[in-house]
Amino acid sequence: MHSNPIQQREFCFTDAHFKRVKTVLYAHAGILLADNKQDMAYNRLVRRIRELNLQNFDQYLEDIESDIGEFSQFINAMTTNLTAFFRESHHFDFISKTIIPQVALSGKRRLRIWSAGCSLGEEPYSLAMTLLSSGQDISNWDVRILATDIDSDVLNKARLGVYPQDRVGVLPKGYLPKFFLKGKGCSAGNVQVGAELMEMITFKYLNLMEQWPLKGPFDFIFCRNVMIYFDKNTQRKLLERMAALLKPDGYLFVGHSEALARHDSHFKLIGKTIYQKDSQGGR
Numbered sequence: 001m002h003s004n005p006i007q008q009r010e011f012c013f014t015d016a017h018f019k020r021v022k023t024v025l026y027a028h029a030g031i032l033l034a035d036n037k038q039d040m041a042y043n044r045l046v047r048r049i050r051e052l053n054l055q056n057f058d059q060y061l062e063d064i065e066s067d068i069g070e071f072s073q074f075i076n077a078m079t080t081n082l083t084a085f086f087r088e089s090h091h092f093d094f095i096s097k098t099i100i101p102q103v104a105l106s107g108k109r110r111l112r113i114w115s116a117g118c119s120l121g122e123e124p125y126s127l128a129m130t131l132l133s134s135g136q137d138i139s140n141w142d143v144r145i146l147a148t149d150i151d152s153d154v155l156n157k158a159r160l161g162v163y164p165q166d167r168v169g170v171l172p173k174g175y176l177p178k179f180f181l182k183g184k185g186c187s188a189g190n191v192q193v194g195a196e197l198m199e200m201i202t203f204k205y206l207n208l209m210e211q212w213p214l215k216g217p218f219d220f221i222f223c224r225n226v227m228i229y230f231d232k233n234t235q236r237k238l239l240e241r242m243a244a245l246l247k248p249d250g251y252l253f254v255g256h257s258e259a260l261a262r263h264d265s266h267f268k269l270i271g272k273t274i275y276q277k278d279s280q281g282g283r
Helices: 015-029 035-051 057-066 068-078 089-106 122-132 152-160 175-179 232-245
Strands: 110-116 142-149 162-164 180-182 190-193 201-205 218-222 246-253 267-271 274-277
Touching (some): 015 035, 035 057, 035 068, 057 068, 068 152, 089 122, 089 218, 089 246, 110 122, 122 142, 122 175, 152 201, 175 180, 232 246
Parallel strands (some): 110 142, 110 218, 142 201, 218 246
Antiparallel strands (some): 162 190, 180 190, 246 274
């Protein structure tokens, strides 16, 4: 039998503290924190208490409600940033084999893409590499990738485009020398994203619960492993807003553990976690 973990903690973290953390997180970011995440919340937030030299969680919770800078740190600490290059590779295959040829046939030579919840940048950089390696000459296309996240820390890292060598081992053959620069001296062991990829992407802070200063229409949206943190009502609203920003017959890519509700009239399932805007049932 394990002893009560609360008694072993450096700072007292009560159920009331946890409830307040959950309430603030849901109100601001729409993130629904499960009841079994109390230990995770403590472990992530206690670092801030130490760094700020605070005495207890009461002081910390007062800080996040009165100091916008610390509130941003709170959001950064409580959002999950699991990401990898070419994660769920079938999505990138679909872009190469289906979307790019469709755009080429249309003669429009224009692509607008949104990576919502881009984390450390591996997803939008993977999208850029996919476009440039599709076999279609897109050098004269008008291509823009918007990459957004609620975590300002990961956005700063994504903009830098510097990754440890072990993060790029999953890249398709030939991509590393083609798209990355190898770090030297104090940067040895790291790689730097090349200018060709960086020029295609704009990184911006965006809280999905607030106004979206986005014009659209987008050809496709990646919103993968984001909606799992929201309740059904929030998911429904997000899907409605995304459908409104997609061009007719545009695509939505979601994570492997996410599935749109069968009654959602905005999208139809056309492949494994790939949905298409339904111009019949949607808008």
